[in-house]
Structures are given as structure tokens and as C-alpha cells.
Amino acid sequence: MFQSAVTALDERRLAVIDRRYSGDSGGGLLKAPAFLCQNGRHHVSGTDHRKWLGSVQGLGPGQETGEALHPDLATVKELQEVDRTIADLTSRIEAIPSQIKKIEDQLNAFLHSHEEHKSRLAANQKERRNLDTEIQTIRGKISKHRDQLYEVKTNEAYRTMLHEIEGEEAKIRAIEDQVLERMVEADELDGLVHEAAARLEGEKQRVAAEKRQLETERANDEGLRRDAEARRQLLADALSESTLRLYEKTRKSRGTAVVQVIDGSCGGCHVKLRPQFYNEVRSSDALLACESCGRILFYVPPSVGEDIGEGTRVAM
Numbered sequence: 001m002f003q004s005a006v007t008a009l010d011e012r013r014l015a016v017i018d019r020r021y022s023g024d025s026g027g028g029l030l031k032a033p034a035f036l037c038q039n040g041r042h043h044v045s046g047t048d049h050r051k052w053l054g055s056v057q058g059l060g061p062g063q064e065t066g067e068a069l070h071p072d073l074a075t076v077k078e079l080q081e082v083d084r085t086i087a088d089l090t091s092r093i094e095a096i097p098s099q100i101k102k103i104e105d106q107l108n109a110f111l112h113s114h115e116e117h118k119s120r121l122a123a124n125q126k127e128r129r130n131l132d133t134e135i136q137t138i139r140g141k142i143s144k145h146r147d148q149l150y151e152v153k154t155n156e157a158y159r160t161m162l163h164e165i166e167g168e169e170a171k172i173r174a175i176e177d178q179v180l181e182r183m184v185e186a187d188e189l190d191g192l193v194h195e196a197a198a199r200l201e202g203e204k205q206r207v208a209a210e211k212r213q214l215e216t217e218r219a220n221d222e223g224l225r226r227d228a229e230a231r232r233q234l235l236a237d238a239l240s241e242s243t244l245r246l247y248e249k250t251r252k253s254r255g256t257a258v259v260q261v262i263d264g265s266c267g268g269c270h271v272k273l274r275p276q277f278y279n280e281v282r283s284s285d286a287l288l289a290c291e292s293c294g295r296i297l298f299y300v301p302p303s304v305g306e307d308i309g310e311g312t313r314v315a316m
């Protein structure tokens with residue numbers, strides 16, 4: 001039962017790691033871990049070895065079968081992977097609230113804009129009514145002036161009255177221009193209000209569905225993180241105290257605690273290993289740390305068909 005639980009965790013963890021590194025063009029997950037010792041060899045006691053065999057061996061993938069491999073190495077490599085998985089899950093979980101806030105803000109902006117268009121449309125209609133009233137008032141004046149035209153006694157007074165009527169008619173034309181502008185604006189606003197009203201319910205439902213989706217993802221990630229933390233505990237318990245201490249210390253100071261040796265150089269600080277030390281890393285059953293940066297080193301022999309130059313001994 002435990003075995004299958006661990007296997008399921010491994011699969012989910014790999015899926016998370018796949019997601020994390022998809023699209024990552026550089027600096028991705030190191031192909032293989034490394035092991036280190038701070039200042040030289042890290043010998044494992046028989047007790048440690050038995051503990052490791054009893055607790056971790058056969059529990060999951062990642063176990064090295066290379067000859068004379070330090071028993072802590074596979075465990076500390078996996079521990080690093082599990083820690084990365086936990087860190088990824090944590091950053092995903094912590095990002096959820098801001099993602100939810102973002103879509104809520106988008107919906108609120110949509111609703112706010114909709115309300116603003118509606119109130120501008122209402123104001124527009126009120127302005128048009130006021131302008132219409134103004135026009136009616138002026139028309140009343142003009143009508144009165146026209147009646148007065150018949151009553152004036154002099155040409156001078158007649159011309160003055162006509163001039164006044166023309167002035168009022170000009171005012172009406174100016175107001176009618178304003179009415180026209182309001183009508184154009186009302187057409188636009190009306191279109192926006194209708195379009196938004198038609199989308200409103202759909203938008204609300206979409207945002208609610210997205211929020212539910214994010215909440216589900218958070219719950220899933222929290223479950224995965226609990227599994228990973230349980231696995232972490234198991235791995236940490238399986239490590240010798242000195243290796244665990246070294247791992248934690250290096251992880252804290254360097255970020256990455258376990259790195260692969262690539263072309264004879266430390267995969268963390270890229271400093272070339274001394275030839276003798278390089279040979280020890282490749283063949284020793286000791287857990288070795290980079291002499292430059294202190295990261296735990298591991299070596300992956302080239303597979304069959306690859307350039308065997310990497311696998312040949314360095315002459316000393």
C-alpha cells in the first residue's frame with residue numbers, strides 16, 4: 001500500500017516538474033544529482049547503510065545502481081527533487097489569491113464600466129429633454145415676436161423685431177446641433193449598454209467557474225504538497241545525520257545543494273575539479289563536496305554509444 005502511494009506521488013511530482021520546466025530554455029533541472037562532503041570524504045557507517053536499505057531502498061525510482069555508490073546519494077538527490085517540488089507547489093499555492101483577485105478585478109472593471117455607460121446614457125437623455133424644452137421656449141418667443149410684427153408702427157421697429165427673430169432662430173439651430181451630438185452619443189452608449197447587458201450573466205458565470213477551477217487547483221496542490229512533505233520526511237529520516245546536515249546547510253547557502261559533475265567541472269560553481277578529486281568523485285563510495293562551493297557532487301557515467309572521453313580516467 002505504501003509502495004503504491006509513493007509511486008503515485010512520484011508520478012504526480014514528475015508531472016509537476018514537467019510543467020515547471022516546459023518552456024524553460026536554460027538552467028532546467030539538472031539531469032542527475034550530485035553529492036558532496038564539505039571537506040572530503042563522507043563515510044557512511046554500517047548503521048547508516050542498514051537504515052538506508054531498510055527505509056528507502058526500493059521505495060521509488062531514482063535509486064542508483066552504480067557500483068560502490070554512497071547509500072545517501074540517491075536519497076539526497078531525491079530529497080532535492082522533492083524539495084524543488086514542494087517549493088514549486090508552494091509558489092503555485094501562494095499565487096492563487098492574486099490570480100483570483102485579478103479575475104475579480106476584471107469582472108468589477110466590466111461591471112463598473114457597464115454602470116458608467118448606463119448612467120451616462122441616462123444623463124444624455126436628460127440633457128436632450130432639457131434642450132428640447134429650451135427649443136420649445138425659444139419657439140414660443142419667436143411666435144410672439146411674429147405676432148408683434150403686425151403691431152409695430154415704424155420700419156425701424158420692424159427691422160429690429162426681425163433681427164430679434166433671426167437671433168432666436170440662430171439659437172435654436174445651435175441647440176439642435178447639440179441635440180444631434182447627444183443623439184450620436186446616445187447611439188454609441190446604447191450599443192455599449194446592450195452589448196454589456198447581453199454578456200453580463202455569462203461573464204459572471206465565467207469568473208465564478210474560473211475561481212472554482214483555481215480553488216480546485218489549490219486544493220490539489222495542497223494535497224500534493226502534503227504527500228511531498230511526507231515523502232521528504234521519509235527521505236530525511238533515511239539519510240545519515242551528517243549528510244542531512246550538509247544538505248540543509250548547503251541548500252540554505254547555495255540554493256542548490258546537489259549538482260552533477262559535467263565535463264570535470266562542478267555543475268554548481270563550474271570550477272574544474274582537481275584530476276585526483278574528479279577520479280574520486282567518479283569512483284569513490286564517499287559522499288564528496290565541491291572543494292570550491294561545498295555542493296554535494298554526483299557523477300553520471302556516459303551511456304553506451306556516447307563519447308567515452310568523459311568516462312576515461314584522468315591521468316594524474
Ligand SMILES: [Zn+2]
Pocket residue numbers: 266267268269270271290291292293294295
Ligand atoms: Zn562547486
